[in-house]
Amino acid sequence: xxxxxxxxxxxxxxxxxxxxxxEADPTRLPWEQVIEQAKxxxxxxxxxxxxxxxxxxxxxxxxxxxxxxxxxxLEIASGQGNTIVQTLMTEMEAGKSxxxxxxxxxxxxxxxxxxxxxxxxxxxxxxxxxxxxxDFQNPFINTDFQQPVNGYExxxxxxxxxxxxxxxxxxxxxxxxxxxxxxxxAHPGKFTFDTQFTGLTFLKSLLIDIAGGxxxxxxxxxxxxxxxxxxxxxxYLRDIQPYLWKQGKTFPDSRSPMHxxxxxxxxxxxxxxxxxxxxxKVGQGLxxxxxxxxxxxxxxIQNSHYMGIPKLSGNKAGAMIVANFLLSPEAQWEKQKQEAxxxxxxxDPSKLPGDWKQRFENLAARKYAPSxxxxxxxxxxxxxxxxxxxLAKDFREQIIER
Amino acid sequence: MAGIYKGKYAxxxxxxxxxxxxxxLGIGYALLRSMGLAGLGAEGFTLRHWEAVLSGGEFWRSLGxxxxxxxxxxxxxxxxxxxxxxxxxxxxxxxxxxxxxxxPLTLPAMVVAFVVFQxxxxxxxxxxxxxxxxxxxGIQDFPNWVxxxxxxxxxxxxxxxxxxxxxxxxAQLYQSERLGEYAQLAAxxxxxxxxxxxxxxxxxxxxxxxxxxxxxxxxxMGSYEIPLLLGSQSPQMVSVLTIRKLQRFDLADIPQAxxxxxxxxxxxxAAAVFLLRxxxxxxxxxC
Numbered sequence: 301x302x303x304x305x306x307x308x309x310x311x312x313x314x315x316x317x318x319x320x321x322x323e324a325d326p327t328r329l330p331w332e333q334v335i336e337q338a339k340x341x342x343x344x345x346x347x348x349x350x351x352x353x354x355x356x357x358x359x360x361x362x363x364x365x366x367x368x369x370x371x372x373x374l375e376i377a378s379g380q381g382n383t384i385v386q387t388l389m390t391e392m393e394a395g396k397s398x399x400x401x402x403x404x405x406x407x408x409x410x411x412x413x414x415x416x417x418x419x420x421x422x423x424x425x426x427x428x429x430x431x432x433x434x435d436f437q438n439p440f441i442n443t444d445f446q447q448p449v450n451g452y453e454x455x456x457x458x459x460x461x462x463x464x465x466x467x468x469x470x471x472x473x474x475x476x477x478x479x480x481x482x483x484x485x486a487h488p489g490k491f492t493f494d495t496q497f498t499g500l501t502f503l504k505s506l507l508i509d510i511a512g513g514x515x516x517x518x519x520x521x522x523x524x525x526x527x528x529x530x531x532x533x534x535x536y537l538r539d540i541q542p543y544l545w546k547q548g549k550t551f552p553d554s555r556s557p558m559h560x561x562x563x564x565x566x567x568x569x570x571x572x573x574x575x576x577x578x579x580x581k582v583g584q585g586l587x588x589x590x591x592x593x594x595x596x597x598x599x600x601i602q603n604s605h606y607m608g609i610p611k612l613s614g615n616k617a618g619a620m621i622v623a624n625f626l627l628s629p630e631a632q633w634e635k636q637k638q639e640a641x642x643x644x645x646x647x648d649p650s651k652l653p654g655d656w657k658q659r660f661e662n663l664a665a666r667k668y669a670p671s672x673x674x675x676x677x678x679x680x681x682x683x684x685x686x687x688x689x690x691l692a693k694d695f696r697e698q699i700i701e702r
Numbered sequence: 703m704a705g706i707y708k709g710k711y712a713x714x715x716x717x718x719x720x721x722x723x724x725x726x727l728g729i730g731y732a733l734l735r736s737m738g739l740a741g742l743g744a745e746g747f748t749l750r751h752w753e754a755v756l757s758g759g760e761f762w763r764s765l766g767x768x769x770x771x772x773x774x775x776x777x778x779x780x781x782x783x784x785x786x787x788x789x790x791x792x793x794x795x796x797x798x799x800x801x802x803x804x805x806p807l808t809l810p811a812m813v814v815a816f817v818v819f820q821x822x823x824x825x826x827x828x829x830x831x832x833x834x835x836x837x838x839x840g841i842q843d844f845p846n847w848v849x850x851x852x853x854x855x856x857x858x859x860x861x862x863x864x865x866x867x868x869x870x871x872x873a874q875l876y877q878s879e880r881l882g883e884y885a886q887l888a889a890x891x892x893x894x895x896x897x898x899x900x901x902x903x904x905x906x907x908x909x910x911x912x913x914x915x916x917x918x919x920x921x922x923m924g925s926y927e928i929p930l931l932l933g934s935q936s937p938q939m940v941s942v943l944t945i946r947k948l949q950r951f952d953l954a955d956i957p958q959a960x961x962x963x964x965x966x967x968x969x970x971x972a973a974a975v976f977l978l979r980x981x982x983x984x985x986x987x988x989c
Contacts, residue, residue, distance in 0.1 A: 382949035389742055413953055485850045489842055491822075495935060550934040557819075557931065564839055566825035616964045692951045700936045701760070 326546050326617040327427050334427075335370060338618035342373040345622070346387070347405035348380035350556065353580050357641045361634055362626065367644065370621050375403075381410040381497075388419040399612030402619040407605040408445030409497070411453055412685040420614060421609040423451025428620060430627035435648035437505075439681060441604045446519065446684040453606035454623045456648035457635065460575045460675050461501050461600035462593035470566045475597040477509055477536065484540045490568040492545035494552040495695070498571050501601050503691050508600035509678050521686035530691070534698040541699065551700065563587055573603075575675065576642030579666040583639070593669035595678045602679035604646060626664055629656040638664050644672060721917065729964060736961035743953065751957040753790040761962055763937035765969065771929075771939065772922040775860035776915060782861070782866030787876060788899050794873035794898040803866045811863070816932040822847040848932050853933035856939070860922050867918070868911075875910050876903070912981045920970055940966050 326334045343366075349355050363374040381388065384404050391399040406414065414420050425431055430613040434455055436442050441455050449455070465473045469490075474480040484491045493499035508517050511529045541548030545567060552558040555572065562570035563586055572578070573591070607626065609619045625631055629652050632645040649657040665671060734740035738748040765811050787794060796799050806814070821827050829844040848855035876882065881903050888898035908915075929939040935973050938946065940962065947959035 386949060393710075393741055409951065416953060546846060546849060549851065550936070552849075553930060553935070561823070561825070562820075564823075564825040566823065689952045696936070 326620055327424050329617075331427070331429055333682070334617045334620060338615065339371045339619045339683055341615050341618040342375055343402045343615055343622050344375050344377060344400060345403045345405070345616040346377045346379045346384055346401050348490050349376070349378040350380075351580075351641075352584075353641050357635060361640070362622075362631065363625050365631070366622055367624050368672070369625070371626075372571050372618050372621060374622060381406065381413075384410055385413045385417075385419075388414065388612070389417055391418065391610075391612055392419060396612060398614035399610050401610050402609065402613040402615045403622055404608050404610065405456070405605065406453060406488060406608045407603060408447075409680050409685055409688060411444050411449075411606065411608065414610075415452070417448070419610055419612075420452045421611045421613060422453075424609060424620060425449070425451045427453065428624040428627060430624050430629075433629065433647045433651045434627065435646060435651075437648075440602050440679065443681070444604065444606065445672070445682040445688075449606065453608040454627065455604050456607050456623075456626055457643040458602065458604045458646050459573055459644055460579065460595070460602040460672075460679055461498070461505065461573050462575045462595055462675070463600075464562065464570045464578050464593045465573060466568050466588055466590050466592055467563070467564075467592045468588065468590040473592075473594055473596075477506065477598055480663075481536065481540050482594070484543045487568065488543040489545050489547075489566075491543075492548075492551055492558065492567060492569075493571055494554050495692075495700075496554040498555045498558075498573050499551065500688050500691055500695075501573060502571050503533065503695065504683060504687060505598060505600050505680055506536070507687065507691070508683065510536070513598065513680075515681070517683040517687065519684070520679060521684040526687060526690060529695060534694070537699055538702075550648040559586070562591075574643070575669050575672070576638070576644075576666060578668045579638055582668055591668060595670065595675050597678065599678040599680045600675075601682055602675075629653075633659055633663070633669060636660070636663055638666055642666065712929060722814070729967065732960040732964050736957045736964060738957060741956070752961050755958055755961045755965065760943065761940075761965070764940050764943045765966070767853060767937045768923045768940045769857050771860070774853075774857045775864060775922050776919050778857065779864035779868050780865055780915065782865045783872055784904060786865075786869050787872040787907070788903065791830055791873065791876045791882060794869055795877060800870075800873075803870055806863055806866045809863070810927075811859075811925065812927045812931070814859050814863055815928045818855055818862070818928075819848055819931060822855055822858060823849075849934050851934045851937070853929070853939075856859045856925075856929050859932060859973045860925070860929045864922070865916060869913060872907050875907055879906055879910060881906060909981070916974060916977050916981075923970065924966075946978060 324337070326337065329337070345358075347358070358374075358376055363376070366372045366374050384401070384406060385402065388399065404410075411420075431454070434441065440458060444453065445495065463473070474483040480491075485520050485546060493502045507529055508514075510532045511517050511525060517525065517529075537548075545551075545561070552561065555570075558567065558570050559581070561567040575593065578587065578591050578593040582589055582591055607619075607623045609616055609623075613619055627647070630648050633656070635641050635643045645660065649660045652660075731740060735744075736751050738751070740743040777834065791859055794803065809817075819826070824841040824844050826848075828847075829838065829841060832838045832844060846854075847858070884902050884906075885895075885898045888902050889895070893901070914922070923939075924941050925939070926941040926945070929942050933942060937943075944959050944966070945963050947955045947962060
């Protein structure tokens with residue numbers, strides 16, 4: 301036993317001596333020098349790769365552009381929130397001095413966890429020349445799940461949750477919580493939500509509505525408020541549970557199976573965090589042409605997604621160059637095109653030079669989802685991350701395992 | 703002579719270093735993490751994560767489901783494969799069919815899971831066929847075969863993958879153990895085909911393949927992709943539950959994931975040692 305403890309002790313102490321990276325801190329260098337330092341380097345980006353349009357934008361537009369303009373090779377690895385947190389945690393626990401990742405696509409929940417384990421490099425975003433165009437006055441951009449971003453992650457895009465329905469079967473989609481309950485009861489088995497981010501985001505909007513709507517849950521996590529309003533949420537869900545898909549005994553594990561059930565007609569509704577998805581999926585023939593997106597009267601959560609740099613990155617300069625390119629008017633404009641990705645820009649068009657404002661305004665409108673301006677009036681802010689953690693846990697106890 | 707021993711010990715040492723040591727280190731680390739003694743945010747020695755796992759019903763339900771699913775999958779696939787081999791032992795040795803048998807084995811588990819989902823879900827092919835034939839009047843009449851709490855979809859996917867594997871295994875054993883000759887011998891002694899199958903062929907096939915069946919059982923119990931897509935949210939199979947605790951939303955759940963990993967490993971290792979040792983004793987006593 302003593303030997304085992306000694307071994308364990310050696311093993312752990314050997315792991316707890318991270319060496320500082322030798323790279324010069326790029327936030328202290330003039331931008332030209334950052335460009336110089338990054339030349340010829342490779343940037344490892346980890347991102348969710350579940351959408352062919354997004355992948356094409358990255359592989360066919362961004363990667364060649366940074367190669368050509370800055371001689372940076374962009375390598376993309378697949379992995380979202382939890383994988384990123386696990387990867388960085390493991391690297392830190394193993395005491396690595398230089399990690400595998402240089403840049404990561406993250407938002408709220410992951411940002412919170414990475415800040416919890418102190419894995420993020422920063423502040424760095426203000427050093428980017430293109431940061432001057434960011435719409436930092438916008439609370440949906442400067443705050444991520446009620447946490448000020450404070451230069452530790454760089455805004456990249458902005459989206460709002462929509463409900464997607466099949467207008468062939470649903471003529472008048474439910475607008476309020478009460479209407480939704482009536483609709484679900486009248487059409488058993490046609491509505492559900494997943495247990496991952498998308499479904500939890502939907503639950504958060506219901507929780508905000510129960511709490512009085514608008515800014516009701518702004519600010520830090522409030523145990524009393526959560527207790528009071530979540531109890532009402534569980535009552536509401538238990539009331540409709542027998543009429544949900546599979547009698548509410550199980551729920552799709554993520555957005556993709558839910559989309560699958562929607563396309564083959566088993567479900568009449570699906571959910572998405574990307575307000576442009578209905579147009580792109582209909583365009584690709586994956587959703588029926590009768591699919592439409594809308595935001596109910598009780599609103600839906602709008603949030604931004606960001607790029608973060610890990611503390612252990614060995615190529616922070618390269619990561620900053622790539623992030624700066626992603627923020628450039630041309631890259632943001634390309635990304636907002638319907639046929640490319642349709643992701644909302646985080647730039648303030650009025651700040652942009654030349655005819656960029658005009659060009660953003662001239663982008664083709666989408667066909668199957670309401671315009672961004674129309675949805676904005678019903679946009680809800682993300683509540684503090686603890687609300688989501690608690691909802692995920694209590695949803696299991698109160699609904700799934702009941 | 704001493705040189706031979708030295709070489710033997712060196713190779714044994716190398717073998718242990720490559721197999722046992724990484725596992726021992728992994729378990730040691732998992733134990734430390736589950737007790738709050740290692741990892742980021744380690745809180746110091748505590749048993750509360752173990753208490754949470756052992757006293758909550760979630761883990762036990764999950765273990766029960768994994769056991770049930772593996773048992774049903776191996777049982778069904780074994781019966782199907784035995785029937786196929788007994789029916790025509792030579793057919794699986796040569797010719798087109800023997801090649802065709804390898805096809806399901808080349809498919810990744812995720813693909814098989816998706817095929818089963820497309821076939822058996824409410825709006826899947828079987829349900830559509832039933833509707834066209836007038837057997838059901840819509841999705842609501844079709845039974846719950848995927849994402850159900852019994853794991854029917856999971857079992858279907860595993861049976862699809864395991865049956866050809868077992869057929870190949872049994873057919874090869876049939877040949878290498880010369881069971882055809884034994885069957886003939888039994889027949890000359892007056893046994894019916896049924897008697898020789900029940901008393902001679904099946905017992906030999908099962909005994910010889912027992913270690914493989916046990917290992918496949920463990921493989922099914924620990925499978926991930928298939929139950930992830932085809933399983934229900936509650937209970938979840940052990941691997942899905944562990945990954946959920948490890949990766950979803952609450953960092954404070956991570957020590958529980960490690961505790962579940964250790965517990966599961968102890969159960970599986972104990973069961974495997976017990977079964978395989980019993981089998982070895984039986985085999986040696988009958989030979």
